[in-house]
Amino acid sequence: MKTAPLETILAVVTLHRETVGGGAPIFYAKDEEEREKIALYLSRILDAMAHDLENGTYIIVKH
Numbered sequence: 001m002k003t004a005p006l007e008t009i010l011a012v013v014t015l016h017r018e019t020v021g022g023g024a025p026i027f028y029a030k031d032e033e034e035r036e037k038i039a040l041y042l043s044r045i046l047d048a049m050a051h052d053l054e055n056g057t058y059i060i061v062k063h
Helices: 032-045
Strands: 008-014 026-028 049-052 057-062
Touching: 008 032, 032 049, 032 057
Parallel strands: 008 026
Antiparallel strands: 008 057, 049 057
């Protein structure tokens, strides 16, 4: 019997300190350009996917 793969949020990259919290590491960016750059670098380093939540936040997810 196969089990479903487990997705894990490895990191959060955001512009908005007040809107995020939780157990994953949170990276705060000063602007959109830095947010995208950090998300891209983390996704490459962690071999994961960056997902834009379109609210100033990316989540880095291992699928």
